[in-house]
Amino acid sequence: MALVVQKFGGTSVADAERIREVADHVRRSKERGDEVVLVISAMGKETDELLTLAAAVSKTRPGREMDMLITAGERKACALVCMALHDMGIAADSFTGKQAGFATDNNHGNAKIIDVYPTRVQTALKANRVAVVAGSQGANTAEDDTFLGRGGSDTTAVALALALNADACELYTDVSGVFTTDPRVCPDARKLTSITFEELLEMTAVGCPKPAMRSVEVAQNYGVKLHIRSAFTWEQGTWVVKGDSSMEQPIIRSVTPDTTEAKITVSKVADRPGVAAALFQELAAAGVNVDMIVQNASADGITDISFTVPEEDLTLASEITHKVANNIGAKNVAADPQIARISLVGAGMKSHPGVAAKMFETLSKNNINIEMISTSPIRISCIIRQHEATTATQALHEAFGLSA
Amino acid sequence: MALVVQKFGGTSVADAERIREVADHVRRSKERGDEVVLVISAMGKETDELLTLAAAVSKTRPGREMDMLITAGERKACALVCMALHDMGIAADSFTGKQAGFATDNNHGNAKIIDVYPTRVQTALKANRVAVVAGSQGANTAEDDTFLGRGGSDTTAVALALALNADACELYTDVSGVFTTDPRVCPDARKLTSITFEELLEMTAVGCPKPAMRSVEVAQNYGVKLHIRSAFTWEQGTWVVKGDSSMEQPIIRSVTPDTTEAKITVSKVADRPGVAAALFQELAAAGVNVDMIVQNASADGITDISFTVPEEDLTLASEITHKVANNIGAKNVAADPQIARISLVGAGMKSHPGVAAKMFETLSKNNINIEMISTSPIRISCIIRQHEATTATQALHEAFGLSA
Numbered sequence: 154m155a156l157v158v159q160k161f162g163g164t165s166v167a168d169a170e171r172i173r174e175v176a177d178h179v180r181r182s183k184e185r186g187d188e189v190v191l192v193i194s195a196m197g198k199e200t201d202e203l204l205t206l207a208a209a210v211s212k213t214r215p216g217r218e219m220d221m222l223i224t225a226g227e228r229k230a231c232a233l234v235c236m237a238l239h240d241m242g243i244a245a246d247s248f249t250g251k252q253a254g255f256a257t258d259n260n261h262g263n264a265k266i267i268d269v270y271p272t273r274v275q276t277a278l279k280a281n282r283v284a285v286v287a288g289s290q291g292a293n294t295a296e297d298d299t300f301l302g303r304g305g306s307d308t309t310a311v312a313l314a315l316a317l318n319a320d321a322c323e324l325y326t327d328v329s330g331v332f333t334t335d336p337r338v339c340p341d342a343r344k345l346t347s348i349t350f351e352e353l354l355e356m357t358a359v360g361c362p363k364p365a366m367r368s369v370e371v372a373q374n375y376g377v378k379l380h381i382r383s384a385f386t387w388e389q390g391t392w393v394v395k396g397d398s399s400m401e402q403p404i405i406r407s408v409t410p411d412t413t414e415a416k417i418t419v420s421k422v423a424d425r426p427g428v429a430a431a432l433f434q435e436l437a438a439a440g441v442n443v444d445m446i447v448q449n450a451s452a453d454g455i456t457d458i459s460f461t462v463p464e465e466d467l468t469l470a471s472e473i474t475h476k477v478a479n480n481i482g483a484k485n486v487a488a489d490p491q492i493a494r495i496s497l498v499g500a501g502m503k504s505h506p507g508v509a510a511k512m513f514e515t516l517s518k519n520n521i522n523i524e525m526i527s528t529s530p531i532r533i534s535c536i537i538r539q540h541e542a543t544t545a546t547q548a549l550h551e552a553f554g555l556s557a
Numbered sequence: 558m559a560l561v562v563q564k565f566g567g568t569s570v571a572d573a574e575r576i577r578e579v580a581d582h583v584r585r586s587k588e589r590g591d592e593v594v595l596v597i598s599a600m601g602k603e604t605d606e607l608l609t610l611a612a613a614v615s616k617t618r619p620g621r622e623m624d625m626l627i628t629a630g631e632r633k634a635c636a637l638v639c640m641a642l643h644d645m646g647i648a649a650d651s652f653t654g655k656q657a658g659f660a661t662d663n664n665h666g667n668a669k670i671i672d673v674y675p676t677r678v679q680t681a682l683k684a685n686r687v688a689v690v691a692g693s694q695g696a697n698t699a700e701d702d703t704f705l706g707r708g709g710s711d712t713t714a715v716a717l718a719l720a721l722n723a724d725a726c727e728l729y730t731d732v733s734g735v736f737t738t739d740p741r742v743c744p745d746a747r748k749l750t751s752i753t754f755e756e757l758l759e760m761t762a763v764g765c766p767k768p769a770m771r772s773v774e775v776a777q778n779y780g781v782k783l784h785i786r787s788a789f790t791w792e793q794g795t796w797v798v799k800g801d802s803s804m805e806q807p808i809i810r811s812v813t814p815d816t817t818e819a820k821i822t823v824s825k826v827a828d829r830p831g832v833a834a835a836l837f838q839e840l841a842a843a844g845v846n847v848d849m850i851v852q853n854a855s856a857d858g859i860t861d862i863s864f865t866v867p868e869e870d871l872t873l874a875s876e877i878t879h880k881v882a883n884n885i886g887a888k889n890v891a892a893d894p895q896i897a898r899i900s901l902v903g904a905g906m907k908s909h910p911g912v913a914a915k916m917f918e919t920l921s922k923n924n925i926n927i928e929m930i931s932t933s934p935i936r937i938s939c940i941i942r943q944h945e946a947t948t949a950t951q952a953l954h955e956a957f958g959l960s961a
Contacts, residue, residue: 169613209573211640222636225629232626236615
């Protein structure tokens with residue numbers, strides 16, 4: 154008998170039928186003898202709808218009130234899942250973040266969990282009841298509801314698994330696990346049975362539709378066993394495990410294409426201290442999430458700076474960059490949304506220095522020009538033209554022997 | 558400077574524009590120097606939509622989970638109203654029923670208020686902030702959310718006005734007050750500037766679209782000053798006052814037509830003890846809300862029993878009545894949805910014995926047959942054919958001098 158935390162959200166609980174499917178899965182888990190704790194986030198697009206409503210009502214969005222509004226979505230979904238379970242003869246209780254013991258800081262909209270005291274969840278389990286916990290929420294010391302932010306339900310699930318010392322934390326999504334690449338791009342992409350935390354973190358960092366990075370970090374830090382799997386096919390997914398240096402690790406785990414970013418290049422910047430800081434401080438203050446930053450080698454004290462931002466932030470980021478460029482005497486600012494980032498991720502890369510060379514060679518053979526390069530110990534990312542993303546992904550998937 | 562509790566719900570907060578209208582009204586109230594506490598119920602048809610969703614998910618409706626679901630609607634509306642207030646530069650805080658100090662019993666779906674400890678509301682007021690309280694909800698001793706039932710927001714407003722010792726409790730609706738009759742039936746219907754609690758209770762009891770009876774009873778018992786007014790025209794409405802026997806009271810306040818009921822007649826029942834009990838106990842057990850009951854004078858130990866039920870309960874009530882009729886040896890059961898109830902309400906009626914006679918005479922002059930009669934000290938109701946309701950209402954409104 155295992156204690157399992159199962160997290161469902163969005164499309165998995167989008168309507169009455171999906172909610173009944175989730176309840177039926179819980180029934181099967183119970184029949185196998187497992188104890189189940191559910192973490193549920195809002196139905197379908199409900200969080201987006203609430204944000205749209207708030208925007209229609211007010212330009213001002215006080216954090217406390219936004220959290221009162223947004224956390225209502227998870228409450229609804231939890232109550233409905235409980236009803237579906239009762240309907241199948243399974244006793245269940247819904248718990249808000251506060252009732253489940255999630256104590257957070259006061260940072261409304263993006264609250265951090267301080268601690269979890271899941272007394273009521275444990276009482277429910279002892280009484281052989283399923284505990285259904287509202288995701289991404291808690292309460293501060295004033296007993297006000299706080300929202301952990303988008304994707305916070307993954308963090309709720311991991312934190313609860315940790316607090317309950319659960320045997321596993323299952324994150325149900327609309328994909329059946331982590332693949333060697335996007336199966337829509339490469340039909341012969343393989344599902345990975347396991348992956349290390351480090352690898353998954355590099356993938357989530359480059360736009361792979363995977364668990365919230367924050368939840369993976371918590372799971373990694375505290376050794377929570379994660380299982381990423383599908384709420385539509387219910388098949389075994391991908392386990393996330395601790396990297397084990399004693400084992401021979403595959404060099405490359407996956408090829409990850411990402412076409413959601415855009416590039417900004419500032420030309421002919423004076424190469425002196427403080428120039429980069431001036432720009433990126435302004436961008437950070439405006440909440441623009443800058444990702445890759447590349448500064449070319451300086452020639453005659455003049456350099457170019459390129460960086461990527463999410464495509465939806467391009468207009469704002471361009472405006473800010475133009476303003477700063479004027480101040481620092483840069484010559485030109487170019488915005489370019491037509492880019493793709495192709496990343497290779499693999500923990501084995503650390504001990505195989507030839508990976509980058511092979512990647513560049515493969516792209517070159519396919520006449521694909523590399524515009525920017527950035528690397529981590531277990532990842533190499535190249536910025537290329539967006540229309541070449543499919544060719545690049547297929548070529549790399551083949552070249553590194555990832556095909557089935 | 559007055560402390561005013563203002564209650565808005567349903568159509569008054571149906572969309573972003575209406576919510577901003579409510580906020581603007583609060584701004585004007587504050588400018589006049591009033592302290593304002595708001596009670597907000599769910600937007601538009603949201604409660605109905607949540608009930609529909611629950612029905613799609615599950616046949617089982619555990620009370621605790623239904624309350625978790627339904628109370629989410631009020632939370633959303635409160636948060637949005639707060640945002641609209643902030644947008645107008647008015648500091649405001651939303652409070653759930655629990656946060657506003659509503660302690661209730663465990664009767665989920667129809668919880669009773671045990672006491673109100675509005676500490677956080679008072680703190681907000683002291684800081685010159687508008688307190689925005691979620692209607693129709695509280696928490697039980699287990700700290701679970703409880704729902705006070707449909708129309709419970711009126712009760713929240715009255716209970717809060719009482720706990721805060723407010724100067725007035727304003728219930729905003731989509732009509733501009735209490736009228737001498739339905740203005741759609743009689744164009745010369747007049748709005749009443751004041752009405753007694755007893756009169757309003759008789760009106761709410763006969764289907765007039767007025768505050769929840771429970772809230773009026775609480776206001777009457779504890780002397781809370783009620784003001785029923787419009788959230789669309791913002792004009793002065795109708796004040797509900799304590800009946801004052803020292804004042805000359807108008808004989809008749811209003812003519813109230815109600816076409817939402819149906820009639821069931823059981824013929825040739827043995828006139829012996831226990832027969833009526835057998836029938837009405839079964840109906841009560843099935844949750845059918847029986848209203849008027851008339852039993853004719855017995856002839857030869859055989860009698861007829863007629864009663865009215867809400868039209869939507871007619872099928873269920875008929876089935877039960879047929880079953881019981883068989884058991885008690887009654888000859889026939891007739892169901893009739895084509896009825897109307899016309900009521901005259903007025904506290905002055907007590908000291909004017911001729912009212913009933915004048916009512917019957919007026920109906921007779923218009924060739925309208927009376928099928929059932931029931932009376933209270935301040936109300937006379939007659940059941941007539943439904944298609945005669947308009948004629949009857951107009952004739953009585955004229956005969957009792959209620960026209961403008």
